[in-house]
Amino acid sequence: MASKRSLQEIEAAEKKPLWQRLGWLAMIWVGSVGALFIVASLMRMFMNAAGLSTH
Numbered sequence: 001m002a003s004k005r006s007l008q009e010i011e012a013a014e015k016k017p018l019w020q021r022l023g024w025l026a027m028i029w030v031g032s033v034g035a036l037f038i039v040a041s042l043m044r045m046f047m048n049a050a051g052l053s054t055h
């Protein structure tokens with residue numbers, strides 16, 4: 001069973017600098033966009049291999 005975060009842990013997380021919190025947000029965003037790009041590229045590659053193309 002997962003333990004609840006203590007008040008001290010929450011306050012410590014809120015005291016982190018804004019640039020650090022925004023850095024995590026940016027890294028998560030870049031990672032998700034990158035993963036989406038990889039999946040879309042693989043789908044396009046498989047569709048082209050199956051003869052499905054727009055040109």
